[in-house]
Amino acid sequence: MVYENIRNLREDNDKTQTELADYLHVKQTTYSKYELGKINIPIEVFVKLADYYDVSVDYLLGRTSKKTP
Template sequence: MIFENIRNLREDNDKTQQEIADYLNIKQTTYSKYELGKINIPIEVFIKLADYYDVSLDYLTGRSKNKK
């Protein structure tokens, strides 16, 4: 669910993996592994993604369907 949420948010906002990786100051390959669920996402990255997309951490992690 988490991995789908971050991919869907990126695609819904017409962003590339590279654009989000640049925002997070990480390599695109690392971000790709986040979306594929191949590596764990650090809490700092979750916070930055929630801020970037203006959604709650609960929404980002699939605990809530409410974006705020």
């Protein structure tokens, strides 16, 4: 669920993995691994993504379907 949420938000906002990786100051391959669930996503990244998309961290984590923070 978490990985689907961050991928869906990226795609819904017409962003590339490279754009998000640059925003997060990580390599594109690292961001790709976040979306694939191959590595754990640090809490700081969740917070930055929530701010970027103006959604709650709970939404990113799949704890709620309500996007607003």
